[in-house]
Amino acid sequence: MASEIRALILGDVVGSPGSRALFFGLKTLIKETRADLIIVNGENAASGFGMMPDDVHRLLTSGADVITSGNHIWQKKEILPVLDSEERLLRPANYPPGVPGHGFCILEKKRQRVAVMNLLGRSRMGFNGLCPFQTGKKILQQLQGKADVFILDFHAEDPMEKEALACYLDGQLSLIFGTHTHIQTADERILPGGTGYITDIGMVGPMDSVIGSDPQQSIRRSLSQLPLKMEVIDNEALICGLSVVIQDGKTVQIDRIRQFPES
Numbered sequence: 001m002a003s004e005i006r007a008l009i010l011g012d013v014v015g016s017p018g019s020r021a022l023f024f025g026l027k028t029l030i031k032e033t034r035a036d037l038i039i040v041n042g043e044n045a046a047s048g049f050g051m052m053p054d055d056v057h058r059l060l061t062s063g064a065d066v067i068t069s070g071n072h073i074w075q076k077k078e079i080l081p082v083l084d085s086e087e088r089l090l091r092p093a094n095y096p097p098g099v100p101g102h103g104f105c106i107l108e109k110k111r112q113r114v115a116v117m118n119l120l121g122r123s124r125m126g127f128n129g130l131c132p133f134q135t136g137k138k139i140l141q142q143l144q145g146k147a148d149v150f151i152l153d154f155h156a157e158d159p160m161e162k163e164a165l166a167c168y169l170d171g172q173l174s175l176i177f178g179t180h181t182h183i184q185t186a187d188e189r190i191l192p193g194g195t196g197y198i199t200d201i202g203m204v205g206p207m208d209s210v211i212g213s214d215p216q217q218s219i220r221r222s223l224s225q226l227p228l229k230m231e232v233i234d235n236e237a238l239i240c241g242l243s244v245v246i247q248d249g250k251t252v253q254i255d256r257i258r259q260f261p262e263s
């Protein structure tokens with residue numbers, strides 16, 4: 001019989017509305033999707049920008065196995081020691097050497113070794129770090145024989161960069177999912193080599209908002225062209241993500257999730 005892992009992937013958690021939705025809704029969602037493995041992108045958990053040590057603790061105790069992140073992970077300095085000490089908290093792997101934290105981890109689920117990786121895009125991101133294509137390839141070579149399932153969170157803005165990386169690593173990854181835009185895309189599919197893919201899984205955050213923030217403030221910002229601070233608006237949060245079935249290291253089923261939490 002094929003070895004199967006059911007993965008539940010959620011993100012990006014935005015502020016307290018997002019954290020609350022997960023706290024109340026995650027257990028039911030895990031039951032509904034019969035998930036063995038839960039990955040959550042948490043980089044916007046602390047009031048929309050970065051994570052505090054408490055946010056990491058809350059997400060892990062809510063049921064997350066691994067927390068991925070992205071460009072906002074550096075916003076709160078309190079997180080720096082946790083990036084080094086907490087194996088299950090990832091930052092993008094393509095930062096230069098010497099930066100705190102790590103970009104992948106391996107955990108065991110249903111007697112399978114699951115590698116979870118995190119990379120950051122360079123197109124329209126204002127990020128000039130290492131190439132995500134070369135870094136991704138290098139990590140996969142490094143992990144050869146050390147894991148059975150390979151999952152990548154590609155935190156990036158540009159759909160072209162996201163699809164290109166997915167095609168480049170098709171057949172070597174079990175699943176690659178995009179995060180960062182907070183808007184879920186409807187292009188989930190299985191690539192020819194068996195890699196599951198979606199351009200963006202969407203956010204766990206307030207529904208009546210502009211990517212999680214107060215719409216009025218976003219309108220003022222657009223009209224005035226001033227760098228006004230975006231603030232998370234507190235209303236009911238939607239849970240967005242993916243439910244994926246992986247058999248023998250390949251995706252065989254991929255379904256989008258977009259629902260209000262049921263406690």
Ligand SMILES: [Fe+2]
Pocket residue numbers: 043070071072155180
């Ligand atoms: Fe981001």
